[in-house]
Amino acid sequence: MNDEIQELQALNGESFLRLLERSPSFLPLAEQIDDLRNVPNGQSPTRVVKLIEQVKASSFEMEEELSVLISRTGSGESDPDKRMEERNAALSLAYGGNPLSVVTSLSFQYWKSDPKELSELALYHLGLMAKEIRLMDKDLDKLRHYVNEALQEPRLKEDSYRMSGYAIMNENEFLKTILVHLKKIAVISDNYQTALYS
Numbered sequence: 001m002n003d004e005i006q007e008l009q010a011l012n013g014e015s016f017l018r019l020l021e022r023s024p025s026f027l028p029l030a031e032q033i034d035d036l037r038n039v040p041n042g043q044s045p046t047r048v049v050k051l052i053e054q055v056k057a058s059s060f061e062m063e064e065e066l067s068v069l070i071s072r073t074g075s076g077e078s079d080p081d082k083r084m085e086e087r088n089a090a091l092s093l094a095y096g097g098n099p100l101s102v103v104t105s106l107s108f109q110y111w112k113s114d115p116k117e118l119s120e121l122a123l124y125h126l127g128l129m130a131k132e133i134r135l136m137d138k139d140l141d142k143l144r145h146y147v148n149e150a151l152q153e154p155r156l157k158e159d160s161y162r163m164s165g166y167a168i169m170n171e172n173e174f175l176k177t178i179l180v181h182l183k184k185i186a187v188i189s190d191n192y193q194t195a196l197y198s
Contacts (some may be wrong), residue, residue, distance in 0.1 A: 013167020016072045029058040059100040066094040097182035125192035133191040136181035152161040
């Protein structure tokens with residue numbers, strides 16, 4: 001029975017590692033935010049709205065990608081309650097820790113403004129988010145690289161015990177990494193909302 005459990009944990013672990021290895025970069029989102037931030041005043045509203053919608057769409061994609069990865073963690077965790085707590089915290093932040101709330105508010109404020117101008121407050125906070133997204137992507141890229149190298153090693157795939165242990169180690173590192181960055185992004189979003197309505 002233990003061998004079967006170990007095999008299942010190894011399969012789940014390899015599944016997570018493959019997802020992480022193939023996960024997309026979030027740099028395009030940071031670049032889109034910078035494109036939006038650099039739009040000069042007086043720019044065509046059609047162009048501004050297009051950039052806003054691109055950032056919204058990419059924010060949704062980041063949210064979905066992170067949610068899938070987060071939900072796949074937990075292969076063989078010795079303390080399932082602790083892992084569930086970590087996963088729930090990470091999932092909550094994946095939904096709240098992205099530029100969407102700032103961009104939605106910026107869009108609303110833009111349409112109310114006359115002349116049509118982007119809010120400096122929102123653009124400032126989006127800039128902080130873009131910086132944090134770049135840092136998160138850099139850390140995730142390191143993880144992707146290590147995972148890619150490990151998955152090329154035949155001994156890892158042939159040994160379910162090693163695969164399970166390697167997966168748990170990387171799941172832990174993944175959760176730790178994204179929690180740090182998503183917490184910072186959520187704080188930036190909260191600070192923006194507080195400044196906007198104070």
